[in-house]
Amino acid sequence: MPTMWTCPGRLPGMARPNKRTTLREVAEATGLSTAAVSYALRGKHVSKETEERVRKAAAELGYEADPIARALASGRTSMVGVLAGDLQDLWQQQLMAAIGRELLAGDRYALILDAGGDPDRELKLAKQLRDQRVDALLVSPVNPSAEGWAAIADALPVVAVGDSLSTARTAGQVIFDNRAGIDSVLEYLYGLGHRRVTVLTPTRPSTPDRPADVYVREAAERLGLRAELVPCPQELGEATVVARRLLDGPRPATAVFCFSDSLAYGVYAAAAEASLSVGRDVSVVGFDDHPVSRVLTPPLTTVDWGLSEIAAEAARLTVAAIEGKRVRKKRILCAPRMSERGSAVRV
Amino acid sequence: MPTMWTCPGRLPGMARPNKRTTLREVAEATGLSTAAVSYALRGKHVSKETEERVRKAAAELGYEADPIARALASGRTSMVGVLAGDLQDLWQQQLMAAIGRELLAGDRYALILDAGGDPDRELKLAKQLRDQRVDALLVSPVNPSAEGWAAIADALPVVAVGDSLSTARTAGQVIFDNRAGIDSVLEYLYGLGHRRVTVLTPTRPSTPDRPADVYVREAAERLGLRAELVPCPQELGEATVVARRLLDGPRPATAVFCFSDSLAYGVYAAAAEASLSVGRDVSVVGFDDHPVSRVLTPPLTTVDWGLSEIAAEAARLTVAAIEGKRVRKKRILCAPRMSERGSAVRV
DNA sequence: GCGGTTAACTTAAGCGGTTAACAAGCCTTT
DNA sequence: AAAGGCTTGTTAACCGCTTAAGTTAACCGC
Numbered sequence: 140m141p142t143m144w145t146c147p148g149r150l151p152g153m154a155r156p157n158k159r160t161t162l163r164e165v166a167e168a169t170g171l172s173t174a175a176v177s178y179a180l181r182g183k184h185v186s187k188e189t190e191e192r193v194r195k196a197a198a199e200l201g202y203e204a205d206p207i208a209r210a211l212a213s214g215r216t217s218m219v220g221v222l223a224g225d226l227q228d229l230w231q232q233q234l235m236a237a238i239g240r241e242l243l244a245g246d247r248y249a250l251i252l253d254a255g256g257d258p259d260r261e262l263k264l265a266k267q268l269r270d271q272r273v274d275a276l277l278v279s280p281v282n283p284s285a286e287g288w289a290a291i292a293d294a295l296p297v298v299a300v301g302d303s304l305s306t307a308r309t310a311g312q313v314i315f316d317n318r319a320g321i322d323s324v325l326e327y328l329y330g331l332g333h334r335r336v337t338v339l340t341p342t343r344p345s346t347p348d349r350p351a352d353v354y355v356r357e358a359a360e361r362l363g364l365r366a367e368l369v370p371c372p373q374e375l376g377e378a379t380v381v382a383r384r385l386l387d388g389p390r391p392a393t394a395v396f397c398f399s400d401s402l403a404y405g406v407y408a409a410a411a412e413a414s415l416s417v418g419r420d421v422s423v424v425g426f427d428d429h430p431v432s433r434v435l436t437p438p439l440t441t442v443d444w445g446l447s448e449i450a451a452e453a454a455r456l457t458v459a460a461i462e463g464k465r466v467r468k469k470r471i472l473c474a475p476r477m478s479e480r481g482s483a484v485r486v
Numbered sequence: 487m488p489t490m491w492t493c494p495g496r497l498p499g500m501a502r503p504n505k506r507t508t509l510r511e512v513a514e515a516t517g518l519s520t521a522a523v524s525y526a527l528r529g530k531h532v533s534k535e536t537e538e539r540v541r542k543a544a545a546e547l548g549y550e551a552d553p554i555a556r557a558l559a560s561g562r563t564s565m566v567g568v569l570a571g572d573l574q575d576l577w578q579q580q581l582m583a584a585i586g587r588e589l590l591a592g593d594r595y596a597l598i599l600d601a602g603g604d605p606d607r608e609l610k611l612a613k614q615l616r617d618q619r620v621d622a623l624l625v626s627p628v629n630p631s632a633e634g635w636a637a638i639a640d641a642l643p644v645v646a647v648g649d650s651l652s653t654a655r656t657a658g659q660v661i662f663d664n665r666a667g668i669d670s671v672l673e674y675l676y677g678l679g680h681r682r683v684t685v686l687t688p689t690r691p692s693t694p695d696r697p698a699d700v701y702v703r704e705a706a707e708r709l710g711l712r713a714e715l716v717p718c719p720q721e722l723g724e725a726t727v728v729a730r731r732l733l734d735g736p737r738p739a740t741a742v743f744c745f746s747d748s749l750a751y752g753v754y755a756a757a758a759e760a761s762l763s764v765g766r767d768v769s770v771v772g773f774d775d776h777p778v779s780r781v782l783t784p785p786l787t788t789v790d791w792g793l794s795e796i797a798a799e800a801a802r803l804t805v806a807a808i809e810g811k812r813v814r815k816k817r818i819l820c821a822p823r824m825s826e827r828g829s830a831v832r833v
Numbered sequence: 834g835c836g837g838t839t840a841a842c843t844t845a846a847g848c849g850g851t852t853a854a855c856a857a858g859c860c861t862t863t
Numbered sequence: 864a865a866a867g868g869c870t871t872g873t874t875a876a877c878c879g880c881t882t883a884a885g886t887t888a889a890c891c892g893c
Contacts, residue, residue, distance in 0.1 A: 835893095836893105837890105837892095840888095843885080844886090845883095846882090846884100847883100850878090854873105856873075856874095858872105
């Protein structure tokens with residue numbers, strides 16, 4: 140008969156390889172039930188001293204709750220899903236970074252996903268995040284008018300940033316006043332004497348007409364200037380190609396209004412190739428105020444929507460929605476601020 | 487006694503509010519066990535016809551497996567955690583977008599997290615992702631020499647991109663040949679006649695000395711030029727402030743070598759403020775080749791590491807590691823390619 | 834006609850937590 | 864002194880899926 144010394148099985152205190160400590164182990168260590176430990180660690184239902192004892196044991200054993208198990212049981216995580224419509228766009232990159240930081244400051248993890256400009260994928264990823272039990276979804280949509288949003292907004296709080304979502308059941312919206320922005324840019328250009336303006340809008344596969352296009356047409360008609368809408372991929376290289384064609388044309392417009400600073404950079408590149416001077420030979424206006432825009436020569440005249448405020452407000456709305464707080468203004472309309480710099484001049 | 491009509495409980499076929507269909511429901515609908523359905527949906531162990539029957543029922547009921555439950559039971563997800571050391575850096579933004587796209591093309595979701603330049607947070611987030619059961623972790627680290635990486639690499643495949651991780655147990659590395667990059671930039675500047683160069687390195691809170699600093703000193707000594715290392719935050723505004731001080735100094739260096747294009751943009755901004763011409767008055771070299779760099783005036787001379795190849799290789803290594811494939815080269819050293827443009831000139 | 838495979842399922846035990854419901858002990862009330 | 868109310872725990876049923884092990888029944892060679 141084997142003596143005590145040869146007893147099989149694990150010696151106490153011997154760490155198991157590659158295995159985290161579980162709730163049950165903490166329970167055994169303290170002589171409590173798993174339920175008691177679970178409550179204790181969340182500071183509910185138990186006496187001060189038990190809580191202390193459990194905390195100590197947990198710390199000693201290096202216990203950390205498994206987020207997956209917790210998510211399955213409770214249906215909650217401490218994560219926010221952040222869905223970027225198109226991370227190719229430099230401004231969205233900035234936005235995502237800012238939002239991530241903002242949420243992290245509030246001790247919530249941001250899971251960032253990129254739909255790559257594809258509306259179908261966008262909804263697929265939104266569902267994926269919903270299934271991941273993120274506590275809320277913060278989205279800067281490619282296709283805000285998709286049918287699918289309603290179903291998603293039913294399952295969890297959704298905050299939209301940038302464009303207004305088709306469903307009214309969002310937990311909040313921080314959106315651009317696109318009409319005001321477009322009006323002010325076109326009025327500004329008109330004031331500088333421009334009468335023919337090319338408008339570069341981001342192409343997005345199978346996205347329906349965006350209201351922005353309508354705003355442009357309306358403003359143009361009202362002011363009495365000719366605005367030609369030209370769709371263009373966000374990517375700088377492709378934007379350059381499109382811009383090149385534009386500038387090489389027989390009678391190019393005197394000004395190019397770009398729906399994102401990314402696109403404006405393409406125009407700068409094309410202008411440089413064609414030995415045209417931005418400002419003197421062609422006026423350019425952007426729409427985002429990316430940090431780099433002020434570094435260009437000439438600095439890009441653009442519309443500043445206040446990125447950091449947008450990120451902060453979006454994060455605030457999201458957190459409020461998760462915590463079930465009521466907020467006064469669920470729909471925040473960002474006013475455009477023209478950043479007049481050197482790229483648009485009197486003609 | 488109540489009649490059949492008043493029977494309580496749910497009527498069959500009545501959709502439950504806000505509740506997804508579960509595996510059990512599909513099992514009941516087909517008259518099989520949940521196990522059989524589980525197998526069938528993954529095409530294992532079952533007859534062709536049963537599989538077909540299950541698929542049809544699942545489709546009809548709109549069944550989709552719950553990823554959380556699946557992760558808990560199987561320990562796997564189809565997601566890759568992507569950890570950015572500092573999303574403030576424009577180049578990392580580009581990298582993350584490219585990696586995300588690359589992985590998505592291979593039908594895997596990329597969960598992007600941002601450590602915001604904080605080494606502690608970086609490890610914390612890495613653990614968080616591990617706990618989320620991501621199948622692999624792809625990281626562009628702030629502090630590659632941290633102790634903690636070993637523990638993480640033990641639990642799941644880790645692929646490093648940018649800087650080499652302290653642990654040897656990575657599943658792969660796609661790293662810059664920093665020494666070669668630094669050598670070639672300094673040699674290039676030396677060749678142009680520069681003898682005093684300021685080197686702008688990203689500050690990172692509580693990160694130990696990076697080997698890059700050593701490379702700079704060694705190369706400088708070898709060439710016989712004076713290189714002054716100046717730490718600087720990645721953010722453009724702050725970089726501008728630092729650069730301003732640099733350019734205003736009594737005897738500024740003739741060239742500024744920036745460890746990232748973001749930093750170089752700061753120098754451009756400061757130069758513009760001081761009415762200095764980049765190129766003529768001060769030479770600037772970057773280190774990333776961000777798309778915008780070629781749009782600046784003058785276009786930024788920089789080091790191109792081949793972002794898209796990096797992203798593709800990193801994704802490839804990651805996927806290979808997940809699928810347990812052996813790869814020939816686990817450590818890919820990216821060679822620097824100087825993109826000579828106009829910002830660095832003969833002095 | 835009998836042990837031995839094999840195909841096709843079923844059973845049931847988890848994965849690691851959460852949480853409703855219940856129980857025991859002690860303190861008030863009336 | 865019995866009834867009610869807290870406080871502090873415990874029990875056990877999930878959450879929705881995976882998977883090792885077990886069960887049938889058909890098939891096979893000899």
